[in-house]
Amino acid sequence: MKKIFLILLTSLIAAAPTFADDASKKAVATELYDLMSPKDTVIDSFMASFEPYMQQIAQMGVPKEAVDQIRAEGKALAGKIAEDPELVTKMIAIYMDTFSEAELKDLIAFYKTPTGKKALQELPTLFQKGAVAGEEIAQKYLPEFQTKVQQIMEKAMMEQMEAAPAQPAVPSEAAGATGM
Template identity: 35%
Template sequence: MKKLFIAILIALPCAAFSQTAQHLKVSEQFLEVSGARTAFDDVVNSMLQTQTGAVPQEHREKFISVMKEFMAKYFNYDVLKPKMAKLYADEFSEQELKDLIAFYSSSTGKKYASKVSVLTTKGMQMGQAAVQEHRDELTQMMQKAFGQ
């Protein structure tokens, strides 16, 4: 009986590890079918465009070159994919990820995946426009709040 108990204690961490590995594998499958690579690349390109706009014209070409080199090394989908898979595995059960995979494999899911970057960008633009439209009121509210 004691040997059986010890065998179970030894086997449990292995079983838990394989379940975690399977969970992460399903999470990576979700990332692939959901269009995460395209969405990630779109966000990176948008960030780069935004940052580039703040750089004086005469330095933009060098800035873009350095940023692309840095991002290729540290901030690209392939480098961050394992961390992203863990992030999703932490938030969704294996079954939930399988359900999401089924959705993103459907025609509606594929359409959504192809539109999510555009929708996100347009949503951000709407938010920025709303703030810009009422900037004076926001400025007054801030001045009042900070006593200026």
């Protein structure tokens, strides 16, 4: 019994630095999250990605009042997401999985500089503008893509039809007997 206790105690002592390292890394990841993801940033990011859809809805002829109501509902949803404690927990875990403690500290140092602060402020807009630019460029290639997809699907359907065993024809008398 003493042997088992000593083995367990030795294991716990050996693991103690890992627990301390994880706690330290979690504290640094939390600091980065607090720096990068205040509620307004989360809402702004969400709304920046939501805005192209609002523009599409408006172009479809939806009245401005309805578009404004949808936009307001989107902002309310973004606020709920931003305030959800589960988001904080998940984001901190993502930071910890993605970066070492030293890298987290480097990011914190950067985001505390004037350039880092500006980057945090401008990133949602940059992502939204990038998405719009990507959509515009995709439109150039969409017809060719759609043609290729259609050709692939037609070929696959033909191959499937050729591979399927031929179904015997049902004589019309038999069809009448079944009530068809």
